[in-house]
Amino acid sequence: MAALESPQPGTPTAMRNAFGNVLSVLILVLIGVLAFSIRLFSVIKYESVIHEFDPYFNYRVTQFLSKNGIYEFWNWFDDRTWYPLGRVIGGTVYPGLTLTAGTIWWVLNSLNIPLSVETVCVFTAPVFSAFASWATYLLTKEVKGSGAGLAAAALLAMVPSYISRSVAGSYDNEAVAIFALIFTFYLYIKTLNTGSLFYATLNALAYFYMVCSWGGYTFIINLIPMHVLLCIVTGRYSPRLYIAYAPLVVLGTLLAALVPVVGFNAVLTSEHFASFLVFIIIHVVALVYYIKGILSPKMFKVAVTLVVSIGMVVCFIVVAILVALVASSPTGGWSGRSLSLLDPTYASKYIPIIASVSEHQPPTWPSYFMDINVLAFLVPAGIIACFSPLSDASSFVVLYIVMSVYFSGVMVRLMLVLAPAACIMSGIALSQAFDVFTGSIKYQLGASSNSTDDAEDNTSTNNAPKDDASAGKTDKGEEIVKERSSKKGKKKEREPADKPSVKSKIKKKALVLPLEASIVALLLLIMLGAFYVIHCVWAAAEAYSAPSIVLTSQSRDGLHVFDDFRESYAWLSHNTDVDDKVASWWDYGYQTTAMANRTVIVDNNTWNNTHIATVGTAMSSSEKAAWEIFNSLDVKYVLVVFGGLIGYPSDDINKFLWMVRIGGGVFPHIKEADYLRDGQYRIDSEATPTMLNCLMYKLSYYRFVKTDGKGYDRVRRTEIGKKNFKLTHFEEVFTSHHWMVRIYKLKPPRNRIRGRTKKLKSKTSSGLSSKSVKKNPWI
């Protein structure tokens, strides 16, 4: 398209434009390739496999979708999880990712390209990161021109924060959601710049895709109203703003309500109220501008007083209604995760299950350096560049970065939202800096090479930087004039004129720096970029590509692989009955259902706190009590993860305090203090008897002492407290090669009554059987 617009191919500018277009397309393709290939480290270093926990669930849903079709998918009631409650998958998942991968799979297979669902799922994230970097290019191009766009796209293609969520195999919602987020923002800015209803509609559709993909869509539906409000307050209201916003709210809300997991939440929860409020405000403002246009100034003043007074009343009523609505809904209409965004301490105070997830914790400073690296230093420069001159688009990205910095400070996970903003800002900063430096070098070089020539000639032929300088000045002047006039909103003529002015803002500033200084600065910038690239490649290769279901360690003999998780899931899947129930801490729920295909009690979708608390209570109770809880839940196998033998730190013993806390939150007889000795969590001989007798301890350390004679735990770096004990109600059925996963079977009831009278025996056994029958009416 760009090639078409360019003038006749004969003229040099035309040639330069055409060449520039081809070059930028080429660069974009290369950026896409880069974004894709930097995420393949996980496949090359490990294998093409789904990573971590949530992706296994998404993978399982995609398998279901590809097998049974879309209608079955919407109606899917999953009885293999949350036993005996089950879970309505179709109504509780964000379907965007699954539908995307399912569609890709379907298209490929209908073209007879036989890729497995797994392969499609593994490579969805890298493909979408390429899309995301292109979307970043578009967005930044709208803000500061294509130079900045290309820089931002290149930065985004390899920003570690985003890589951490989108390596090949990391098949999670964020993988497509970041693309959707950036693309929605791009379309919003595009609409804002053009005032085209076409783009406004596309924007609503992109927003719909975002709603489908990720719960983070609330970020969009709050950020855009904030920007609109900002524009109105700073007197930048224009019909374009109205076109950019009003259709988005109307269409977007309607579309969002179509997604089952959102449904009426799109109008009922307070996360969405800001958009409606601003929707009202923008109408009021539009009305004011309209009235101002048709009335004489005198009449207008009268009208203003009238409208303001009525408006106040209306506003008051609306606010009152909102407050009433918010107050009437539980948790004040805010979901827990969103509340913890506004009040960072909320979760740790009230919802241990949210606080127990490490990615819901506030980040530390090093994690900023790790995740966005040098971008952190470039962002301020980018913000400054956005203010000279400030346009609607650049004010949006400034607002975006400010908000995302705040949110990333609340939750590590939201670093992901910060990353694109940081990339855009840094892209702008880098491109502006390069412009200034190369511009001054060009000027200086030109000056020095032609210094033998006449001074006149010099000024007349080599005046490019000065040209730019004056261009910048005049543009600025024009800009100011335009802003003023657009405030008045009188002439339509401004609109076409506005666009080029936005574009010409890219033009360099009137800075001419000394040659040496600019060369040094350029070299420094290039070094900075090189450092960033090196860091990103390192992060992609070393830090973020481990699939976490298979661990490796480098030893003297070479690479050692710890494939214990899959070993035990494979064992479960082939050597237990297909309807057996497996209890484990919720972290392993998704993997157990996806890899072992066994019914689990709780999983990573932590929707029922009580159920999780039941499992937590069982794990922290004594063997007998635990047996009873598990038996009442129809559990046949209990799975624990134990890292003490090989030093795998994220095992169940280290998570155990959360089980106690969550269990104790619902069942008060579990008290955290019972498991702590002087406020310290320990498992050595100083540990409390409650701790040493709880099920988790026993299942983890059963016969552990026999491995080395002492029972030295390599994670806790201590000898365990209770060494020789027997299990009475459980029996070991499987332990993986490195002891990382241990699976126990509940002994049948008759085995547990020893040395009692026969009478008691018959009584208890009959009592038990009737009890178990009673407790499982769901079978």
Place this chain on the structure above:
Amino acid sequence: MKQSSVVDLLLLLLAITLLATPAFSDLVLSKVERRIDVTSQIARVTKTLKVVNSGSESISEFILTFPKFLGNNLAYLSVSHSEGKGKSKRTLVNLSVREADSKGIPDSISVYSVALPTPLSKGDTLTLEVVAAFPNVLQPFPEKITQGEIHLVMLQESAQYLSPYAVESQSLSIKLPNARIESYTKLENTKLQGSELKYGPYKNLQSYSYSPIVVHFESKAAFAVAEKLVREIEVSHWGNVQVTEHYNVVHRGAQLRGEFSRLDFQARPNPRGASAFRHLLARLPPRAHSIYYRDDIGNISTSEMQSDSKKTELLIEPRFPLFGGWKTFFTIGYGLPLSDFLFASEGKRFLNISFGSPILDLVTEKLIVQVVLPEGSKDISVATPFAVKQSQEIKYSHLDIAGRPVVVLEKNNVVPDHNQHVQVYYKFSNINLLSEPLMLISGFFILFITCIIYTRADFSISKSSPTYLAKLQWDEVLATLQEVQSIIQKCLATHDKLEASLRDLSRTGDIQTCKAARKSTDSLLKDFSKELKPLLGFLQSSPIASHISPKVEELVAKEKELEEKLMAKHTTVVEGYEKKSSGRDIENRIASQQQKITALRQEIEDLLEFIDEI
């Protein structure tokens, strides 16, 4: 199982005692040597039978019998007779028991009839070599063991050769694994030499003589049974045969009772868990490449490969050790060079590839071999050395349109003895090879063509709609603008020339050439302004360009001004030179003009840039 087989034995004995009439008595087995190999999970029986026709009629059929409990498990039977010329194998004919009944053979005996190569006339002798393989006849006893116990199995056989014919001399040797022997039936002439157990020789036995023996011994062999094995062999004429094998393996030995303790299993120096097997050895064809080993949930990292020019050995370790009754699933895949397996004969091609699994000592209960031939193969036929169930399917793979023909071969109870070559014959022309690349090329070609057409052609539906007309006008305006631009650019270039001439003047002092240059530029500029006029007129008249035309006018005006200024400067300089005034003087005089020129030039370039962006 054991109970029932004992009952079988009793029935058999009963039947034999009842059987009075020697129906097949014309033949006599002068010498029978039997060797039973039980070192693996399969009991492999090798018999050498010397047959003598003692009757008067020539006989063309020989009857082989097995006790029923063995015959039911017979997986492989091959009879060959060795004469001076060498070996020639005959196809085997299964006789049903019912048929045998009519001939007076009891129920508890499985009967197989062998058609002799030439009818055996009176007094002739013939030596037959019989090889039979029986999976599942080694019964684990006890049937359930704990992790620490050793794996004991039991073999039941008859010390005397069960045959409808009289046997003059027979001997039996059983090769046991080199391990503990719990017990064995002691008859006369029983010898245990090392791990070899010998019964006999026994002389002059009647037909249907039978004396049951039971051997109870420890077996360290892997009782690996593939409940189902699907082998997919995909032929690509680009030079590769891709083999993918899906195994559902189970340990059919004594079942594990009680706990599995990893501690005991890994204990040094006395690991407990001898009954489990940790790995399987697959012997792949030589030059096998791109080998992988995985299951549903990803790669299995525990495998080793060794290869030399004769074979490729792949040692695979399942994810977990397999105890009795435990199951697992895995997939092996490898590529083979096409030239080693595909040959041509009589205008047809044929694929010559082994039928069974490459894993050693693996019994396959249900084997499905799918040979995927390239798209466009015709006249497919299969030659197998034994009977298999055949069918055909269609498979759609990479960019197929018609699909690839798939030959499906199915067989139950496959033992390693079935690892013989099968031939799949088909016709295929090499032109078909090109179809998919051509399809891809044409696909991309069409894509690009459509792109080109889309961008070049006009697809608006209504040619009279105002927006369309406006667009057309706008295009025209743009075209005019470009022309204007190019003319202005040319003007500027001429200005540069003029400046250059001035520079030359300052260097050489040649006034005449400078004047000449002035003249030529004058005429050029006039031409340009002429050319500009109609364009300007068009822009002014066009309503759609109303907001541009002032700019363009400004541009042209500025250009005119610049021209004038430049001319003035030129005149001053030339005059200065004519008057021979000093360079500094001239410079002073034109300094103000020069400033204006620079400013104007800049303005023009700004305007140009602005127009450029429209």
